[in-house]
Amino acid sequence: MQIQIEGWEDGHPFKRTLDVLDRWAVHNSLRVVVKACGTEVSIKQSPGALSEQRAGVGACLWDASFVLTAFLGAPSHSAWHWVKGSVEVVELEWGQPNSMQVIDSLRGQSPDFVIAADCLYIDEGGSTPKVDHFVDACAALCGSFTQCFVALEQRSTSVMQAFFMKTRNAGFHVERMRANAEMMSLQAEHIVVLKLTKTD
Ligand SMILES: C[S@@+](CC[C@H](N)C(=O)[O-])C[C@H]1O[C@@H](n2cnc3c(N)ncnc32)[C@H](O)[C@@H]1O
Known part of the structure; x- marks a missing residue:
């Protein structure tokens, strides 16, 4: 990379x-x-x-986006298949009254992947996203076969604890991905990539 x-x-x-x-x-x-x-x-x-x-x-x-790219781009990451084609972009603001309707409108089949980089943090000068809203959106997007990769910069213990508690309550199994050579070369040990999968 x-x-x-x-x-x-x-x-x-x-x-x-x-x-x-x-x-x-x-x-x-x-x-x-x-x-x-x-x-x-x-x-x-x-x-x-x-x-x-x-x-x-x-x-x-932000740094987590590069770490997630390094993770997903690694040739050894067998779950990822590069496909050429077109994309449709839909705006989703989790926590907004219409967010679940937006997610419902996307649902035909559950996606293979959900990816998110640096979406949980404390923004002192702006608005701080709520962990519950983010995890609820992930839970609504993911099906039993979806692999959800979340790259988090570990800035706040309280945010990390809230994330682990909420994902567990939402029925997710959370696994920390081991850093590959590309990720290590970025020298970003403060960023973790977590894989969320539905346990039920
Ligand atoms: C630190 S930036 C990370 C941007 C990009 N993903 C990256 O890693 O470079 C956090 C992003 O989360 C988005 N965000 C925060 N709360 C959100 C919400 N409730 N719904 C959708 N996006 C949200 C912000 O708009 C911003 O784009």
């Missing part, structure tokens, strides 16, 4: 490749290009909007 960042520094354009994760550098870049498994994904960012109410923490990429 390769992470390339682009932007402006002291009035000059820059483009460089990151050897290890560097949140400050990523959050000061206008574009991030991630190359993994023969695929290149280019993402435009708005660092200036990080502190704004509307985009908030969603304005830029």
Whole structure:
């Protein structure tokens, strides 16, 4: 996996490749290009909007997204099949009154995978997502054969404890994924990838 960042520094354009994760550098870049498994994904960012109410923490990429990419992209990860095709994007804001209706509208067949990166945290300047709402959404999305991969940055013991308690109560088995070489090279030991599967 390769992470390339682009932007402006002291009035000059820059483009460089990151050897290890560097949140400050990523959050000061206008574009991030991630190359993994023969695929290149280019993402435009708005660092200036990080502190704004509307985009908030969603304005830029966070470390857990790279760790999850490194996990899913590993050739040894047999559960993942790369498929070419098109995607349909649907907005889902868990905890909103219509969130379960949105999930119901997606249901034909349960998905093979549900993936989430850095969706639980404490946002002192903005809005803090509720662990219950997030896990309820995962529980509604997942069927008995769905593998749900959640990458979490371990910032808060109370958030982690609430997550483990809520997932257990929601009937999930939670397994911590072992870091592969690609993940280790990112030097992100503070980020865990957990696999949630329904126990019933
Ligand atoms: C720290 S950012 C992570 C963004 C991206 N997944 C990544 O790893 O780079 C947290 C994301 O969770 C989203 N989020 C927070 N609460 C949410 C909710 N109730 N429903 C949907 N998304 C939510 C935020 O909008 C933001 O995009």
